[in-house]
Amino acid sequence: MQTNDSYSFDAIINRHKTNSLKWDKYKHQDILPLWVADTDFKTAPVIQKALEERIKHGIFGYTRTDQQRNQVVADYYQKKYGCHVEADWIVWVPGIVASLSLAIRSLSKQHQQVFTPDMVYPYLHTTPAASGKQANHLAMTYAEDRVRIDINALEKRNAKDVRVMLFCNPQNPGGAVYTREELQRIDAYCETHNIVLVSDEIHADIILDKDKKHIPYIDISAYALNNSIVLGAASKAFNVAGLACSWAVIANDQLRQEFKNEMHGIISEINPFGYIATLTALTDGDEWINSMNDYLRDNRDFLMAQLNAIKGLRMLPLESTFLAWIDVSELKLEDPCAFFEAAGVGLSSGKDFNDANFLRLNFGCPRSMLEEAVKRIKKALA
Ligand SMILES: Cc1ncc(COP(=O)(O)O)c(C=O)c1O
Structure with missing residues (x-):
């Protein structure tokens, strides 16, 4: 695996005056923003260079996607995961959240329900209702x-009136990378109950444990291939989420057409910068992503050692993502998020993901910032 230590993940980059969602939340306050899932790393130099070239052109009209570029995605699945994808299975969408809604709308009828994990990235909870369907938690x-x-619990569930299951792999928060055996059991259940699974794989390229491997859901079986929608993007791994570009892999012609029909009049073309950033990430991003994962692994190990030495905190081990899931229930705080904000550390409330015992901490930042956050946490709990 090729890595390069010269990328400057240690650099502190001032993000004020960039309309950053993450940093503007605490504008003019001395609070380190370790909440929403973007990192404080500059994207890969190859991506920045490709974007600069495009900007120099000066004309930024509508983007046309084509088969040749779709083949870049297909080749990526083959190279990275040994998974066969065909170019015409790819549908480009500005964001994964939009695709969750499109999938629910195109796949299920009015009276049908949507299975979704009980603790997960909030939009997997809210898009069913926003699409006129009832979310049924797993x-x-x-x-x-x-x-x-x-x-084990899923296998006992009645799936009457359920046509769609939303799924997050790697799991956010928590960072579990589902094993092939786990995916096979979920797939067997879906096949028995005629369920189409929508797999949000946005964090697939941020794998921290070297012995773990992401498996795209379509790789599991012939049933999965024909009855799933896999959602992917370069946005989390390469820190280009603001460029609004993602793809859906839909092998089944009918499901793909119905998904596209839902896009009509609602979803616009993807933007040219997102498209270029994504294609560059998939063709030339390997060395950078391997280096970032090395850096994140060290951040994770540092954080885990520090937090788990503090009485009342328990950070769970995580295999993937830069999002630590920390059990704070022993502290018995009325409002854990507000408590740490007052200490100068801005975290995500576990309530947002449906487990109020936890907080989520984004450690996708320079080590010195993480060290400062740990210092503040220790001081607050001393
Ligand atoms: C699991 C998951 N899905 C989707 C998203 C957002 O995707 P997008 O910005 O492409 O809509 C995030 C962002 O944090 C996420 O963690």
Whole structure:
């Protein structure tokens, strides 16, 4: 695996005056923003260079996507995961959240319900209702400190009136990378109950444990290939979320056409910068992403050692993502998020993900910033 230590993940980059959602939340306050899931790293130099070239052109009209570029995505799945994808299975969408809604709308009828993990990225909870469907939560398990859908419980679930299951792999928050065996059991359940699974794989390229491997859901079986929608993007891994570009892999012609029909009049073309950034990431981003994962692994290990030495905090081990999931229930705080904000550390409330015992901390930042956050946390709890 090629890595390069010369990328400057240690650099502190001032993000004020860039309309940053993450940093403007605490504008003029001495609070380190470790909440929303973008990192404080500059994107890969190859991406920045490709964007600069495009900007120099000066004309930024509508983007046309084509088969040749779709093949870049297909080749990526083959190279990275050994998974066969065909160019015409790819549908470009400005964002994954939009695709969750499009999938629910195109796949299910009015009276049908949507299965979704009980503890997960909030839009997997809210898009069913926003699409006129009822969300039906699937129990999680924290066994062996891996947060994931409780598959034993799932296998006992009645799936009457359920056509769609939303799924997040790697799991955010918690960072579990589902194993092939786990995916096979979920797929077997879906096949038995004629369910189409929508797999949000936005964090797929941020794998911290070297012995873990992301498996695209379509790689699991012939049923999964024909009855799933896999959602991917370079946005999290390469820190280009603001450029609004993602793709859906839909092998089944009919499902793909119905998904596209839902886009009509609602979803516009993807923007040219997002498209260029994504294609560059997939063709030339490997060395950079490997280096970032090395950096994140060290950040994770540092944070884990520090936080777990503090009485009342328990950070769960995580296999993927830059989002630590920290159990603060022992502290018995009325409002844990507000408590740490007052200490100068801005975290995401576990309530947003449906588990108020936890806080989420984004460690995708320079080490010195993380060290300062740990210092503040220790001081607040001393
Ligand atoms: C699991 C997951 N899905 C989707 C998104 C957002 O995707 P997009 O910005 O492409 O809509 C995020 C952002 O944090 C996420 O963590």
